[in-house]
Amino acid sequence: MFLASDSGFPVYSPETPFALFLLLLTGGLIFTPLRRWRRSLLNTAVFFVACMIGDLLAGLMHGHLPEAALRWLRQMAVFGEGLAVIRYLGLAFFEVILDRLKVPVSGILADIMVIMGYVAWGFLRLNMAGVEFTALFATSAVLTAVLAISMQDTLGNLLGGLALQMDNSLEIGDWIEINGLVGRVTDIQWRYTALLTRTGEKVVMPNSHLMKNRYNVLCNKRQQVPLQRRSVNFNVDLSVPPGRVSEAVLQDIQTARIAHVSPSVEPQCLLMDFGAGYGHYQVRYWLTDPAHDESTDSEVRRHILAALQREDIRLAVGDQTIHLVKEGEAHREEVRARELNRRQQAIAQIDLFSKLSEVEQLELARRLVNAPFAKGDIITRQGSIAHWLYIIVKGEAEAWWQPPDGGPQRLLEKRGPGNVFGELGLMTGAPRRATVIATSDMEAYRLDKTGFEHILRARPELAEGISAILQRRLSHFQALERGHAEDLQKIAQIPQDATALGKKIREFFGL
Incomplete structure (x- = not known):
């Protein structure tokens, strides 16, 4: 079945063809799916080829070197070939076959099984070489004790990693905190556990350290709601x-x-x-x-x-804080004037207040209340009662409308600086027609009913001009509603013409 020299010493061992066949078979199975292993697979293949060359050299050098040395060279070459084949077989079984069958196996367990295959193959080759195991085990008992003492940290890491995966106390993807360090578990090997921190650093932590110390699993995936x-x-x-x-x-x-x-x-x-x-x-x-x-x-x-x-609530500082710089009255007056001018400019851009004189706009500016919103805040809610409006100075917001049939909310429009929300609520007391949500950080002013009431009482004729503007806005809003739902019934609480709106405004303000 294989070539032999004149003295009966074979050119290559009988195990080599079978090892080559298994290596090629498993290599074809794992080389494509295990792309991340390709460099390691190539190194293993090179090692196998080197062992084959050693096997051939042992056969070709027969007669030129002592036969005992050549036999040991061949045994070592065959042993190396077997190691390469066992590695390929282990990857094919644990990384490809079981993965396709959706059978989860921890990486450490797979490594241990492969190592056991290496050890079994080693004992088999020693037995075939004629080594007496009784003497070997008697000698290895002392050697094992010495190795166990010298490698206690390594064994602790190995057993720790195995325990972590066998009891499922830690899994890849978990976020943990240990001794002030927070990171996501990216790998659990037989010696260490790798963490990836939020700063992008890879932290290699010995498994024995995890076993000896307490760590917290953040947002534990085994909880009903990981929070x-x-x-x-x-x-x-x-x-x-x-x-x-x-x-x-x-x-x-x-x-x-x-x-x-x-x-x-x-x-x-x-x-x-x-x-x-x-x-x-x-x-x-x-x-x-x-x-x-x-x-x-x-x-x-x-x-x-x-x-x-x-809510005009200021964050507090301790009473012991000492202010070394005292602002003068002139400076404070300048700040107030600058803010008042900013408010007046915001009011002047609103067509609802276009009928007001400059003095009235200035008076209205003094009654505005600062009302900032953060991104995601709900400014007004559909159906709620609120007798004020908001003037957007900076940022954007969206109006979402809930159909009466209970369907999903629908986006009506977006509004930015120079726009208002809630004018119908301010002027007529009507419920909010849409839910308004800030889509960015927003600077706004709030105008309450009491802030506008004194102007209307002084000039009741303004109600007619304002009602015409409100009617246009109401028609625009109803057109947006009809764009989402045909034959939608109008909300009965809001009058549908400018004359009726003017009457509603007078009644609401008691004019």
Whole structure:
């Protein structure tokens, strides 16, 4: 079956053809699907070829070198060929066949099975070479004890990695926190576990270190709802009632569309402690993706700040703070004048107030209230009653309409700087016709009914001009509604002509 020299010593071992056949067969099976292993597969193939060359050299050099040396060379060559074949067989079984059968097997278990194959092949070749195992095991007992003591860290890593995968306490893709380090598990090997931090750094952590220390699994995937609770702290002056602070903040956080904040678990706003002249508050929310913890904290802080500013609630500083620079009255007056001019320019751009004189616009500007919104905030909600309007100075918002038949919300229009929302509510007291959501951080002013009432009482004839403008806006809005639903019934609470609107305005303001 194989060539032999004149002395009966074969040119190559009988195992070599079978090993070559198995290597080519398994190589064809794994080379295409295991692209990431190609460099390693090529190295293994080169090793196999080197062993084949050693086997052939042992046969060709017969008669030129001692036969005992050539036999050991051949045994080592055949042993190396077997190692290469076992590696290919292991990759084909664990990485290709079981993967196609959707049978999950941990990487460490696969490595251990392959290593056991190496050991079994080694004992088989030793037995075929005539080695006496009784003497070998007696000698290896002492050697094993010495190796176990010298390699206790390596064995600890091996057993630790095996335990981590066998009890499923840690999986690839989990986010963990250990000793202040936070990262996502990207690989679990027999010696180490690799973590990828948010800064893009790869951290290699020995498995024995994980087994000896406590680590936290963030957003545990085995929970019914994988979430992580986060906390954001802020301070407010003690003169502000805690109930008002909590209501303002929670109203914003619960209704805003903030990415990675769970809508299924309600946030909390708690008064945690008292400081030097301020109350220490904490907002707790539930995070859905630990990869975005700090960015989501920042978004929540922005919403908290916007909510407090709309309610004219200032963040507090400790009473011990010393202000070294005192602003003079002239400077404060300049700031007030600049802000008043900005408000007057915003009012002048609104056609609803085009009938007002410059003095009346200035008076109206003094009654505006600063009302900033963060991206995702709900400015008005369809069907709610609110006797005020908002003037957009910076940013954009969208109007979403809910059909009466309960269908999905539909986008009606987008509005930016120079536009208003809620004019019908301000002038007639009618319910909001759409839900308005800020699509970016938005600077706006709020005008209440009481802020406009004194002007209408002084000049009742303004109601007629304003009613004509409102009628045009109402017709525009109804056209948008009809664009989504034909034969939609008009809302009966709102009069449909300018004369009726003027009457409604007089009744609402008691003119």
